[in-house]
Amino acid sequence: xxxxxxAISVLAATAMALGACSAGSLGSSDxxxxxxxxxxxxxxNQPETVKIAEGxxxxxxxxxxxxxxxxxxRPQGTEGDNIVKTRxxxxxxxxxxxxxxxxxxxxxAPAKNLTAVDGFTDRLDENFAKTxxxxxxxxxxxFGNFMAGAILYNKDVYAKLGLQVPKTWDDFMANxxxxxxxxxxxxxxxxxxxxxxxxxxxxDYHNVEAAEPGWADKYTKNQAKxxxxxxxxxxxQHLQQVHDEGYINKDFASAxxxxxxxxxxKGEGAQYPILSAMLSQxxxxxxxxxxxIGLFAIPGSDxxxxxxxxxxxxAVYMPSSTTGDKAEAAKKFLDxxxxxxGCASQAAASQPTGPFAVKxxxxxxxxxxxxxxxxxxxxxxxxSSLALEFLSPVKGPALEQICVEVGxxxxxxxxxxxxxxxxxxxxxxxxxxxxx
Amino acid sequence: xxxxxxxxxxxSRSRAAGPAGKRAKSPYPHWFYLPAAVVYAVLFxxxxxxxxxFSMTRWTLFDSKFIGFDNYVTFFQEPALVSGLTHTxxxxxxxxxxxxxxxxxxxxxxxxxxxxxxxxxxxVFFPVLVSTIGVGLxxxxxxxxxxxLINESLALIGIxxxxxxxxxxxxxxxxxxxxxWKGVGxxxxxxxxxxxxxxxxxxxxxxxxxxxxxxxxxxIILPLARPATFTVILLSLIGGLRSFDLIWAMTxxxxxxxxxxxxxxxxxxxxxxxxxxxxAGNVVLFLLVTAIIFPLxxxxxxxxxxx
Numbered sequence: 001x002x003x004x005x006x007a008i009s010v011l012a013a014t015a016m017a018l019g020a021c022s023a024g025s026l027g028s029s030d031x032x033x034x035x036x037x038x039x040x041x042x043x044x045n046q047p048e049t050v051k052i053a054e055g056x057x058x059x060x061x062x063x064x065x066x067x068x069x070x071x072x073x074r075p076q077g078t079e080g081d082n083i084v085k086t087r088x089x090x091x092x093x094x095x096x097x098x099x100x101x102x103x104x105x106x107x108x109a110p111a112k113n114l115t116a117v118d119g120f121t122d123r124l125d126e127n128f129a130k131t132x133x134x135x136x137x138x139x140x141x142x143f144g145n146f147m148a149g150a151i152l153y154n155k156d157v158y159a160k161l162g163l164q165v166p167k168t169w170d171d172f173m174a175n176x177x178x179x180x181x182x183x184x185x186x187x188x189x190x191x192x193x194x195x196x197x198x199x200x201x202x203x204d205y206h207n208v209e210a211a212e213p214g215w216a217d218k219y220t221k222n223q224a225k226x227x228x229x230x231x232x233x234x235x236x237q238h239l240q241q242v243h244d245e246g247y248i249n250k251d252f253a254s255a256x257x258x259x260x261x262x263x264x265x266k267g268e269g270a271q272y273p274i275l276s277a278m279l280s281q282x283x284x285x286x287x288x289x290x291x292x293i294g295l296f297a298i299p300g301s302d303x304x305x306x307x308x309x310x311x312x313x314x315a316v317y318m319p320s321s322t323t324g325d326k327a328e329a330a331k332k333f334l335d336x337x338x339x340x341x342g343c344a345s346q347a348a349a350s351q352p353t354g355p356f357a358v359k360x361x362x363x364x365x366x367x368x369x370x371x372x373x374x375x376x377x378x379x380x381x382x383x384s385s386l387a388l389e390f391l392s393p394v395k396g397p398a399l400e401q402i403c404v405e406v407g408x409x410x411x412x413x414x415x416x417x418x419x420x421x422x423x424x425x426x427x428x429x430x431x432x433x434x435x436x
Numbered sequence: 437x438x439x440x441x442x443x444x445x446x447x448s449r450s451r452a453a454g455p456a457g458k459r460a461k462s463p464y465p466h467w468f469y470l471p472a473a474v475v476y477a478v479l480f481x482x483x484x485x486x487x488x489x490f491s492m493t494r495w496t497l498f499d500s501k502f503i504g505f506d507n508y509v510t511f512f513q514e515p516a517l518v519s520g521l522t523h524t525x526x527x528x529x530x531x532x533x534x535x536x537x538x539x540x541x542x543x544x545x546x547x548x549x550x551x552x553x554x555x556x557x558x559x560v561f562f563p564v565l566v567s568t569i570g571v572g573l574x575x576x577x578x579x580x581x582x583x584x585l586i587n588e589s590l591a592l593i594g595i596x597x598x599x600x601x602x603x604x605x606x607x608x609x610x611x612x613x614x615x616x617w618k619g620v621g622x623x624x625x626x627x628x629x630x631x632x633x634x635x636x637x638x639x640x641x642x643x644x645x646x647x648x649x650x651x652x653x654x655x656i657i658l659p660l661a662r663p664a665t666f667t668v669i670l671l672s673l674i675g676g677l678r679s680f681d682l683i684w685a686m687t688x689x690x691x692x693x694x695x696x697x698x699x700x701x702x703x704x705x706x707x708x709x710x711x712x713x714x715x716a717g718n719v720v721l722f723l724l725v726t727a728i729i730f731p732l733x734x735x736x737x738x739x740x741x742x743x
Contacts, residue, residue, distance in 0.1 A: 078707035085709070089497045107709065109498045191602075191691065251582045253602030253691060397708030398516075405692030410604050419515055426510060430494060430710055431502070 013027075037329040038068045040094035041316075042087075044080055045073040048280060048350045052144060053098065053347025060336050067329045069096075078397075088113045093319040094158040096330050099142050101131035101312045102390035107431070115318045117141070119329060120338040128357035131390045140315025141338035142357035147277040147311045148295065148374050149203030149387060155294045155369070157184055159271040165296045167303035169238060176247045179270045187242045188269035189252040189407055192262035197403035199273035200242075200298065201235035206307040206385045207300030208232050216391035222428065222435040227417040234301065236413035236420075239406045253408060258285070264298040265289045273298065275311065279353050279370055294369035297377060297384075308377035308384040313357050325349065393431055396423030491716035500712065507716035516701050517692050527612050527683075528676030534616045535672045536665060539623025544657065546624065546667040547631050557628065561621040568618065572685025575614045576601060601687050604694040611686050611695060615679065623668045630664025631657060666736040670729070677725050698724070 022143045041055040057069035072094060074080045078125060081104065087093045088108060088202040099105065108114065111320065116137035132140035158165075161182055166172040176186035181285065208215050211231035218224035226232045242248055249255065249269055261278060263269040265286035276295060283290055316337050318330045336342050343361035346352070352363045353371055355378060363371065377383040389395045402420050405411040409421070430436040481743075492509055493500040512515065546557050563571065578585045579600035587597035601608040638656050647655070680699035683689065689696035689704065702717035 021700070081709065082707070085497050107496075109496070112498060194688070194690065253599055254581050397704065401690060401692050404690060405694075408604070408691055410692050410694065422515060426710055426713065429510075430496065430713075432494070 035325075036066050036068070037325050038070060039096055039326060039329055039333060040072055041069050041333075042072045042074055042084075042094040042097040044098065046076060049098070051349045055345050056337060056342065059341070059348075060333055063336070063341070064329075064332060065176050065331065069333065080094050084108070088319055088321075091321045093321055095322045095326050096316055096318050096333060098314055098316050100314050101128070101140065102387075103138070103393045103395050104389075105315070105317075106134060106393045109139075109141050114139045115320050115322065115327070116128060117318065117334050119331065119335050121319070123338055123359055125357040125359060127310070127386055127390075128312050131166040131386070132315050132317075140317045141334040141342070142313045143316050143337065143357055144313040145277070145352050145363075146313055146378070147275050147354045148297070148377070148384075149199050149205075149273075149275055149309045149311060150295050150297050150374070151199075151203075151271050151273045152264060152276070152279070152282075153271045153294050153296065154264055154267050154269070156291055157182075157267050157292075165294075166299045167306045169234075169299045169301060171303075172299045173241070173245070176242070176245070176271075177187045180247060184267065185249040185263070185269040186247040187249075188255075188260045188263050188272040189242075189248045190255040190257055191252055191404045191408065192254045192259070193255040194400040194404055196257055196260065196274060197239075197407050198400055199275070200239040200407075201399070201403060202387055202389070203273060203298045203309045204235040204300065205388045206297065206309045207234070207243040207302075207305070208388075209385050210300065210302065210305035210307065210364040216261060216388055219388070220392040220394055220428075220433065222433075225417075225421045227414060227421050231301075233290060233414065233417050236406055236417045238298075239403060240409070240413040240416075243407050243409050248407075257281075258299035261285065263295065276370060276374055277353050279368055280351055283351075283368060290368040293368065293370050307380075307382065308374065309387050310378070310384050312390050313354075313416055343416070393425050394428050394433070395429050396420055467527050487715050490720065492711055493712045493718045495712040495715070496709065497711060503712075507713045508720070510713055511716050511720060513702070516696055517698075519693060520696045520698045520701040523608055523695060524677060524679075524699075527608060527615075527679060527697060528673050530609065530612045531615045531619065531676045531679075532672040533671055534612075535620050535623040536668050537628050538616065538620050539668055540658075540661070540665075541632055542620065542624040543627030544653070547628055557624075560624050565623040566618070568681045569685045571614065571618050576686050579610060591601045602691055604691055607687050607691060608695040613685050614686065615676070615682055619675065620670060620683070623672065626664050626667050626671075627661060630661040634660045670733055670736060673732070674725065674729055677728065678721070 041053060041057060043049050050071065053071045057071055061068055074083045084093075084097065084099055085108065093113075099108070110116075111134060116139055118138060120141065121138045124138070128142050128146075129138055132138055153165075156164075157179065161178055163175050163178065164171070166175055179186040208229075208231045212224070212229065215224055215229070215232065224232070226236070243252075249263065251259070255263075257274075257278065258271050258281070259284040260269070260274070262285060265282055266271045279293070282293065297306055299308050315336055318327070318334060324332050338358055340358065340361055343356045343358055346356075347364060352367060354374060355361075355363060363375070399420055402411070402416045402423070406413055406416040425436060490500065492502060492504055494503050494507075496500075505700055522621065542560055546553060546560065550556070579587075581587055581597070581599035584597075584600070586600065590597040598606050601607050634656065638660070639652065642652055642656060678699055679697060680703065683695060683697055683700055687695045689700040698717070698721050702714050703722065705714035705717060
């Protein structure tokens, strides 16, 4: 999900793909004398990611003067996936690299292409450790923060209309009716950037798991389907309902992520289902909104079981092509990233928008209101679970287009769910899973 | 004697060049062909053969597993395929048809005695020279339903413009119109060449017979510009069938799948990491384009000879 954080224009993507190709030769140049080692470090090119990576590189070199780290960037999204896979398969990967956890990490064939690291396993958050484990070996050090797929809402609009945070879908729809009557768009959707359309389905996973425990396993084994499982189908139905009831903004088909965030900040729209990490952009673009925006989990059918769906941070890995002195240095670097010092370095480089995945790392007290709301769900027993893509390697590539169709009234919810089940089949076969 | 030698050498030369010559001795030694043959084999034959092989594997870049024709089965069961195929054909026919009609009309205008003819001719051709991606991004902004120039202009005269690229029933046609705008210059150019090459005697004879300009058009220009028409149809049909860049720049096949063509379906599969499947798709696209264009080109060429 995070890999789609910004849909890049074709033009920019092409230019960046070319840039990434030529960057390959930079890393292997200087090893000269004095036991000094230079590590190349590939990250995606999202501005916040680059800030964190450069912060880590600087602070690590300050502690280990013999090791310098050079940050290189690659495009995000599927173009970036292709670059990572191609460089791994040709043995041309940088000495360390940052990449997604969960199903995308599994698709890298970790046992073959990556080196397992074990020095800091006991320091890792258990949920995170699961998402970088293959064949019971841990491969990555956490990079960035946990984030939630949830609904960001404008607290001013809620206060003005005297609304309560909804726990069930019916409460949510009742709120929407009141918000619409007051002349504000109840739900913001931005299909100009297609990945933003998926939140009602992907962010609903805690509710699916609560209604049908163990759904992810059955799903991986081809025993559970979106179209036939009522709890899972609900996500598609919700997406259709907000469109059919006319609760979404008029320009939903062309609006982009930035438009959506600004609408929410200005109170033109009341609620925006999105990833919580987008908060940093919202606050940067609309200063003074830190405490105006709140967060609640996507409502389900049962108020008692409602909870937050959480995305694991990405991780720093070491490819098996890194050997000798560089391997020693890379291990040290990964150990640093997964330490309290690493957390401090990351927090200094960029405003944290969620909890860290290293035990004992605390987020500062100055975090925005929405992050505090998120923390409340995480601290509560059974109040949160990982998103489906971290529990199952199966994720179809066409979900965003299908969601756009369902959310624009082109396709009905049950037909959309069925189509997605078909889409997922190709991915499962590609991974060689049993039972497909 | 000299004449005899000349004659025989002329005959042998004509035999070497003509298709009837069975094993005419080549004037070059074999090694002379080697560099070209190596380039051809490495860059064209090997990739073609391997692509046929990989289209029958489940390929992850790290390893590949032979699965026979499963990829083709999956590809033909793909729900997006049928709609993609329909869209491809609609797109190719619409762009090709409009380019023929508009190209011919513009060519007639630009071969008439108007002021600034040379300048107007080059203006019509300019869009052909501009980068497709640039055109696509520009028109995406112009066609924005809320803030786009097109709908704002329409609003001034009281028309509520549709979401050109966001309304599922218009998206594909909007892209096709932009394609026509961009490509009609080439069609016009071909037509101008075709019309200019019609001998003036026909027009003079028609004038003597008292033909109206309408009759001039139907009886002289249209039939005698037929080779140009065939060239335009063929070129724009091939272009339309394999069109991808403009569609990808403007809609990415969206909203949903409503402007997906075969090429964008294949591209998305490649992006998703289904390398074997998308290679199979490319083989299918290759066969499809060949199956449509090859007989069409044979047919049109035969007609051309008849003229």
